[in-house]
Amino acid sequence: MQAEDQALVDAICGPGSKPGPEQRRAMAKAITLLESTRVDHRLRADDVLNAVLPKSGQSFRLGISGVPGVGKSTFIEALGLYLIDKGHRVAVLAIDPSSSVSGGSILGDKTRMEFLSVNEKAFIRPSPSSGNLGGVAEKTREAMLVAEAAGHDVVIVETVGVGQSETAVANMTDMFVLLQLPNAGDDLQAIKKGVMELADLVVINKVDLDPDAATRAQVQIMSSLRLFSMHGNPDHAHHDETLWHPKVMKLSALKAEGITEFWDTVTSFKNIQSKHGHLSDRRRQQAQSWMWERIEAGLKQNFRANSQVQKLLPELTAAVNNGTVAASVAARRLLDLMK
Amino acid sequence: MQAEDQALVDAICGPGSKPGPEQRRAMAKAITLLESTRVDHRLRADDVLNAVLPKSGQSFRLGISGVPGVGKSTFIEALGLYLIDKGHRVAVLAIDPSSSVSGGSILGDKTRMEFLSVNEKAFIRPSPSSGNLGGVAEKTREAMLVAEAAGHDVVIVETVGVGQSETAVANMTDMFVLLQLPNAGDDLQAIKKGVMELADLVVINKVDLDPDAATRAQVQIMSSLRLFSMHGNPDHAHHDETLWHPKVMKLSALKAEGITEFWDTVTSFKNIQSKHGHLSDRRRQQAQSWMWERIEAGLKQNFRANSQVQKLLPELTAAVNNGTVAASVAARRLLDLMK
Numbered sequence: 052m053q054a055e056d057q058a059l060v061d062a063i064c065g066p067g068s069k070p071g072p073e074q075r076r077a078m079a080k081a082i083t084l085l086e087s088t089r090v091d092h093r094l095r096a097d098d099v100l101n102a103v104l105p106k107s108g109q110s111f112r113l114g115i116s117g118v119p120g121v122g123k124s125t126f127i128e129a130l131g132l133y134l135i136d137k138g139h140r141v142a143v144l145a146i147d148p149s150s151s152v153s154g155g156s157i158l159g160d161k162t163r164m165e166f167l168s169v170n171e172k173a174f175i176r177p178s179p180s181s182g183n184l185g186g187v188a189e190k191t192r193e194a195m196l197v198a199e200a201a202g203h204d205v206v207i208v209e210t211v212g213v214g215q216s217e218t219a220v221a222n223m224t225d226m227f228v229l230l231q232l233p234n235a236g237d238d239l240q241a242i243k244k245g246v247m248e249l250a251d252l253v254v255i256n257k258v259d260l261d262p263d264a265a266t267r268a269q270v271q272i273m274s275s276l277r278l279f280s281m282h283g284n285p286d287h288a289h290h291d292e293t294l295w296h297p298k299v300m301k302l303s304a305l306k307a308e309g310i311t312e313f314w315d316t317v318t319s320f321k322n323i324q325s326k327h328g329h330l331s332d333r334r335r336q337q338a339q340s341w342m343w344e345r346i347e348a349g350l351k352q353n354f355r356a357n358s359q360v361q362k363l364l365p366e367l368t369a370a371v372n373n374g375t376v377a378a379s380v381a382a383r384r385l386l387d388l389m390k
Numbered sequence: 391m392q393a394e395d396q397a398l399v400d401a402i403c404g405p406g407s408k409p410g411p412e413q414r415r416a417m418a419k420a421i422t423l424l425e426s427t428r429v430d431h432r433l434r435a436d437d438v439l440n441a442v443l444p445k446s447g448q449s450f451r452l453g454i455s456g457v458p459g460v461g462k463s464t465f466i467e468a469l470g471l472y473l474i475d476k477g478h479r480v481a482v483l484a485i486d487p488s489s490s491v492s493g494g495s496i497l498g499d500k501t502r503m504e505f506l507s508v509n510e511k512a513f514i515r516p517s518p519s520s521g522n523l524g525g526v527a528e529k530t531r532e533a534m535l536v537a538e539a540a541g542h543d544v545v546i547v548e549t550v551g552v553g554q555s556e557t558a559v560a561n562m563t564d565m566f567v568l569l570q571l572p573n574a575g576d577d578l579q580a581i582k583k584g585v586m587e588l589a590d591l592v593v594i595n596k597v598d599l600d601p602d603a604a605t606r607a608q609v610q611i612m613s614s615l616r617l618f619s620m621h622g623n624p625d626h627a628h629h630d631e632t633l634w635h636p637k638v639m640k641l642s643a644l645k646a647e648g649i650t651e652f653w654d655t656v657t658s659f660k661n662i663q664s665k666h667g668h669l670s671d672r673r674r675q676q677a678q679s680w681m682w683e684r685i686e687a688g689l690k691q692n693f694r695a696n697s698q699v700q701k702l703l704p705e706l707t708a709a710v711n712n713g714t715v716a717a718s719v720a721a722r723r724l725l726d727l728m729k
Contacts, residue, residue, distance in 0.1 A: 100718075386689070
């Protein structure tokens with residue numbers, strides 16, 4: 052490893068490392084290296100990653116999603132300050148699929164969390180702005196390892212509900228929380244199919260706006276979650292006590308009401324999951340899926356870069372669209388070119 | 391093309407082909423060829439597939455799923471006989487992920503549909519029993535093309551609710567129907583996360599068992615479907631008239647009650663989808679996804695067959711599990727072996 056990279060690793064998690072400006076700068080530099088698309092940077096980044104890895108994994112990883120306007124920033128700020136007050140060190144990372152298009156970022160504007168962003172016990176990193184979702188998500192996963200190695204014991208990964216980003220966040224965190232507005236069922240917060248079912252916990256925020264609507268939403272979402280995942284219904288005979296059953300709770304992040312109950316719920320999730328080994332199982336599965344996801348993405352990239360494939364692909368794609376070649380036949384022809 | 395294969399194609403969809411025992415035998419032989427794992431058979435099968443392809447695609451493709459005991463066979467038999475009576479020709483294919491393990495098949499026992507199976511206007515083909523789910527699904531997709539070329543204008547693809555088979559069926563059909571029992575919410579019919587949301591239509595079968603429970607289930611499922619896919623709620627301002635909104639209906643297949651209403655609903659789905667181009671869009675997307683799914687499966691197969699990968703994979707898999715190597719780093723190392 053290069054001397055400057057070793058210095059980064061030492062400042063992040065070496066024997067003499069400690070929270071403070073130096074560690075933060077080293078974290079920022081290491082993450083920038085991870086985000087680089089240069090091949091030499093990537094090789095150095097892998098060395099840095101391997102060096103910090105043994106110190107990582109000690110945090111609780113919390114995924115938070117919700118449509119724009121649901122109050123994610125306000126909630127994360129309130130939660131972050133609450134946790135710091137309890138002695139935790141909090142890192143906030145983001146996956147924003149739109150940032151890969153626009154170059155912008157949901158956390159780019161740090162003033163969104165004006166108190167948390169200046170708190171020295173918090174580390175906030177906006178979404179990487181290059182690469183497709185897979186690339187953005189990979190960099191966020193890696194940044195998470197750096198934040199953990201530096202001693203952050205709660206890592207919050209935030210995403211806005213666009214594309215496949217919720218799945219990506221659910222797949223890299225210990226617990227996935229979906230924020231909702233009190234007016235459940237409104238077009239305003241249309242969520243994509245399948246996202247609700249990823250949630251370990253649904254939080255109805257802004258309960259102060261309309262407490263009755265929030266209660267109705269809570270009942271309705273709870274009933275739907277049970278219907279769509281029936282082993283989760285504690286009223287049923289086959290109810291499994293060792294499994295977590297998704298919950299729905301209400302709070303007001305703006306008024307900082309319900310944050311304690313939220314963290315109590317997270318803690319009880321963590322306890323159930325840890326006690327029965329589900330937490331480590333989930334992490335192992337996530338690591339395996341992550342590896343295979345990257346392998347598959349790499350194989351596909353090599354495939355698309357093959358000059359013969361590039362020649363034949365447009366023609367066969369059109370033929371499959373027109374129905375003149377069966378999709379499976381087209382796939383076999385293209386695969387034969389790789390031999 | 392070999393003369394015997396040309397004879398198959400002619401008997402299936404040549405100028406002189408006609409419904410009857412000869413066509414059925416040719417269809418069965420062609421599908422057996424498609425299902426073969428021998429390389430020379432596969433090459434011949436691709437020729438056969440390309441030859442029948444221009445005649446395929448003219449059917450309505452209906453996917454039907456539901457847990458064992460929900461009454462799928464009874465329903466499909468009642469529906470099939472109803473459709474034949476109306477002048478349709480019906481093919482019933484199956485995807486049974488368990489058949490790839492046990493060698494058995496959900497449609498293996500043809501007596502399950504005792505009237506339909508002997509009706510000369512019906513073609514019933516059990517699930518292929520070799521290969522992983524991807525392979526089984528691919529063979530069913532190809533068998534569908536053969537059935538269509540032979541003039542079957544309704545193709546029903548049946549699956550039992552196991553593994554990823556519902557997604558596979560939803561991805562190869564124009565409409566995906568989920569059968570449910572009246573006792574919604576019971577453990578008995580626990581459905582996997584995300585499956586309910588694939589449904590274009592939910593059918594509560596066996597309504598005669600408990601009409602009140604069936605009505606309650608209908609209301610509950612309808613409400614959940616709307617909540618989980620909000621653009622589908624016709625009560626809302628952003629309701630899009632050009633889109634189909636999943637429906638929930640009740641019937642009794644055993645008493646052959648509700649079959650007409652079922653087919654009317656299917657027809658209105660078909661009309662909305664055709665009118666706005668969604669049907670052809672869905673098929674084009676399915677064909678493209680199918681091609682890429684097979685390409686990705688093939689690339690992964692080649693990767694796993696690489697001798698250097700085989701040497702290093704167990705070690706890196708273990709290292710990722712133990713947390714000594716980051717998943718992304720392991721993926722890059724393995725991918726480098728393929729260069």
